[in-house]
Amino acid sequence: MPAKRVRLLVMNTALGPLDYRVPEGMAVDYGSVVVAPLGPRQVTGIVWESERLPGTEVPDSKLRPLLDVLDVPPLQAELRRLIEWTSDYYIAPMASVARMVISSGGALRGPATMTEYRLTGGMPERMTPQRQAAIEALEGEQATIRELAGIAGVSEGVLRGLVNQGAMEPVEVDIDRPYTRARADFDQPQLSADQREVADRLVAAVEERKFAPILLDGVTGSGKTETYFEAVAAALAADRQVLVLLPEIALTEAFLTRFEGRFGAAPVTWHSSMKATERRRAWRAIASGEAQVVVGARSALFLPYRNLGLIVVDEAHEISFKQEDGVRYNARDIAVMRARFEGIPAVLASATPALESLHMADSGTYEKLVLPSRFGGAELPDIKLVDLTEEKPGSGAWIAPPLRAALQDRLEKGEQSLLFLNRRGYAPLTLCRHCGYRFKCPNCSAWLVEHRLSRRLACHHCGHETQPPEKCPECGEPDCLVACGPGVERIADEVREILPEARVAVATSDTLRTPEAAAQFVAAVENKLIDVIVGTQLVTKGFHFPELTLVGVIDADLGLEGGDLRAAERTYQQVAQVAGRAGRGEKPGEVLIQTRHPEAPVIAALEAGDRDAFYEAETEARRYAGAPPFGRWAAIIISSEDEKEAREAAQRLGDTRPRLDDVQVLGPAPAPLALLRGRYRYRLLLVARRSASLQAVIRDWLDKIDHPPGVRVGVDIDPYSFV
Template sequence: MNRARLLIFNAALGPLDYRVPDGMEVEPGSVVVAPLGPRQIVGIVWESERLPTNPVPDSKLRPLLGVLPVPPLRAELRRLIEWTAEYYCASLASVARMVLASGGALRGPATMTEYRLTGGMPERMTPQRQAAIEALEGEQATIRELASIAGVSEGVLRGLVNQGVLEPVEVDCDRPYPSARADFSAPELNPDQQEAAAQFVAAVEEGRFAPFLLDGVTGSGKTEVYFEAMGAAIAAGRQVLVLLPEIALTEAFLRRFEDRFGAAPVVWHSSLKSTERRRAWRAIAAGGAQVVVGARSALFLPYANLGLIVVDEAHEISFKQDEGVRYNARDVAVMRARFERIPVILASATPALESLQMAESGVYTKVDLADRFGGAQLPSIDILNLTEEKPERGRWLAPRLVAAMRERLERGEQSLLFLNRRGYAPLTLCRNCGFRFQCPNCSAWLVEHRLSRRLACHHCGHQTEPPALCPECGEPECLVACGPGVERIADEVAEVLPEARVAVATSDTLNSPEKAAEFVAKAEEQLIDVIVGTQLVTKGFHFPELTLVGVVDADLGLEGGDLRAAERTYQQIAQVSGRAGRGSKPGEVLIQTRHPEAPVIAALAAGDREAFYEAETEGRRHAGAPPFGRWAAIIVSSEDEAEAREAANRIGATRPQLDDVMILGPAPAPMALLRGRYRYRLLLNARRSAEVQKVIRDWLGALSFPQGVRVAVDIDPYSFV
């Protein structure tokens, strides 16, 4: 090649052509450095015929400056980038940027200096030094990363280096990971598990695209089954990707993986230190990382030899990204498997309706595990009608649920209370003048968090301390918490069961893998009697002594304008119910509701999953909703409300008139103000045959907007706020 077309990370500029200097070798997928004006930029060499641009004469081409020391991106990954950009109406540049997610990894082999405690003490101890020494026990990282871990300045740590309390350690940035062994500790599977595992192993060994839906009740041993497929891939020298929906689930999964395969997998998520990201990225690209366990972004890493993808808890909405490139990792995982020509396993006890429909139509192969492993029985489920069994005044737990928790406490068993609402209370107001605390940046109330003494917005992160006086009328001691959050339920448990040891499990309290591991260890050692948690506790955890689950407010998920509300409520309650009775002792689930006649509640009470899915399927079919129709959203936002409204009205006024696409809106978004930006939405409801992406591109491509206006497209939206 003497001419190279580059995909660069500036969508506004588009692809650019460069001259390849004599002696420099590049190929499609090579990651290169090129000049752009006075700057140097990173780009990816792309096939010219797949990336059209205006031709530039050879004489005007500037030369490439160098090829970065990383393997070229494989054709399969380049095709995935193109498909993702096309399907989700995103730019190629924004998708490709996710692939090169670690800038440090592109610089080639290197060593670096990290620091660790020596065990010595400084000549003069200060509170900051004391705190740093306590926080850094067992840690080794760069000064900047240690400062972040310890919550002190880098200057404090440099002083400890000078005192000999911290010592430098030279490390190889790319040191290999320990090897996993397929035969390290093979489990005994029951006949159903063996039959399921055999299908997966055969597909891995044949090396073909094969999408599976692993539909197994909670506690049926789905993980052990797909571990067998992972073992087959490891034995064949192929890489495996496992996607998990929550970072808090990784520690429990890592421990199970290490017990089975003798070494920990490579981890990829947003909380990794930059050195860990660099090491993982380079090992993945070189093929040295055998198994990668990660959040949705791990899907776009440059695997050298991928042999299997597993999406665990595949129904989870956290696989859908709502910022930047708005992709669904579950669906993109299937497409990556298709391009790589490998199997993909979607595992869930409550599959998404879209996945079930794909299985029914024969696109996915459905594999069922209908019984719990080891003879454990599914829990009994009973409904507490709150209009008849009312909690005491000022309380939120019905007497029958409290009595059941007391029984478990007396028997030395554990209980779990589920309420999908973080904090102490969702609303704080003044009983004197009615003032309500609202976020200054969003159309949302501030949520009170008593454990951390703050009022917080769960949308933009704004925080403030609860004031002593009402900001409106100045009255003291007049602020009232309205409604329950998990912290308030935990306080109530402490009042009615003062001897119980209570733990709150939310993304606020388990905000790192280490804290999640500590929580799991305490629960397994029975140092916790009652767990009060949000959706974080609905999946992935296995506590044999947990025999009671109480759903505090089953109606909460049915509120608002979420078009998948019934399905999501069913999934959450079915999943949290599955935490009960996973050992030898029977489990019980009590569901508090004011609407026992609601189809989703009735289906849960009857244990009739099929009836619920059939009714939901018919409702979706009648409405032309996914999977029988298609949705797409257009979100218009600006810091200027009039500007956002005007831009949205212009889009609405130029809407195409099509027989197979219905366009609703524009209308103010339910969350009309978010992070300081005013928002309007349009919703497209189209038939399956409609070319929605082309319609949107042609429609919006003919319009121009002021610089302050953002227009985002969300294909297959899950959030309607």
């Protein structure tokens, strides 16, 4: 590379590539992370190949010198190519993608120790309600003042007061201490013949050290995790790193327990709930190659692995792998592309694969490995439909008589039950019985959801919260608020009425928002301290509870509303996954699915257990419509805080739409959530043939129009959300 000048990709989307001079004696390479001057400020940048990052040529005499090379390994060429591909495919600024790589500012510089704080056990001379709340909330916690303030829900000043009073003390933490090493041979399992055959192929793929996209298609309870653990062991034995992606933080703790039992040490974790010190430690260990196995959320895909040998995407069908803001990428697809650039296998594991993944396997692009039966002789549960038009729950109730009887039966037998409803809170709508006033979010065109456990009305789109008022804000009538429709909290209350002696737990992203809370929930279920679980899609995957023998689906039709492209597929996946929680041990399982539309193809397929027939019918419907995977879709979202400005910008864009044979543009139209986080939104949908150069068409179209400063234009390639 040139010794005297370099081109930087800087971490600012408003700036293009910038050229700098390399001072005498400073050693830089492609991928080096450096600090450079920009006017009176300093910016962080990555040294890039100038031929791959076109920019304005500046004479050598005008180049300013780099200030510093940061003490982290250069980003490898494979990761730089992934940044380029992600930026190009998802029409996102390269700087936005690169920021996901440089995702821990603390990892780039600073001391290897950090000051954290913890309670001493002493009490302040003067106790206030805030201090009392902080002391109660921070028992056993250790973190920075800012992080502890967030945990306790108090100001940083309250905690500094506790420090001054001796109730809290500073602790010097060695941030970069090494992780315990995992061992490939720590506790090798006994696999079934089917598992051993699949495991041998996965191990061979790791040892071959070449790109191999593999779909691991196994029924619920077939032991997919134990099987791909053998590939993890092969990578560990070869001293190569492994990335395992999970769709939910709540699944992490159960997975960590299984991993530690197999390999003798916990893996390195990466998710949004980590403290700054944990993020720094993990990032630097990953970049140096010291971190052996990383288990994380989708953002872990962009970390700077030194020697990656295997990527596993568990529950690969999950829609939470699609990022819905910022860079709108699909982690499942990025995982395959990273494996391609790295020249390693990528394993997509699921009991209900995405239709796109099955299509890739059927076309021979992915290799398909199948685990057709449950491990250890366990049988798949018996599935029955409860027709709600005939078996009516009764006024103000949501659990039909057959499901009530089944819950009573399991409680008498000492077995556990799970009720599934993919709707958080107590009720999706609250209104005034006197004047009909409905509680809406002030920032979004959405109803506020009542959460009775925490006494709040909340918007699940922007996070706005308020306490339920004593009187109707419209007519002033007291005691007139009515909850409409069920959420999981309301179902839990109904279970308590039916079975007063039952121990009931609500499992949602509200109640299991931290790994610690999820671990406590899992331990309570495993120790038979819970009789009935009432949960959302969070409980449809990953959990293994041998004593859970009954699953009830409260409203199987809920996911079919709204006309979403993937509505039927998503409903099938969720219900099939939650059904798979039943009968995973020696005792047989039963699934009761409440529905008003037993004749619907997806409901009939669930009852018959005929996944292949459902997917074949869904595939033909997609093929006929030219929908993914047979066509390509993209959404353009125009938004502004001013409704008129948003509408006019969308109309201008619509008026200049491309007129092409292989691309159709639908809209603009108000988005289903026309107001989101205080911004008015319009959408256009592009429907294209596979042969169309969709990204080039969109870039050429958008580049021709300048919008007012208040207008934002977002592009969503391969959209999953249509709100």
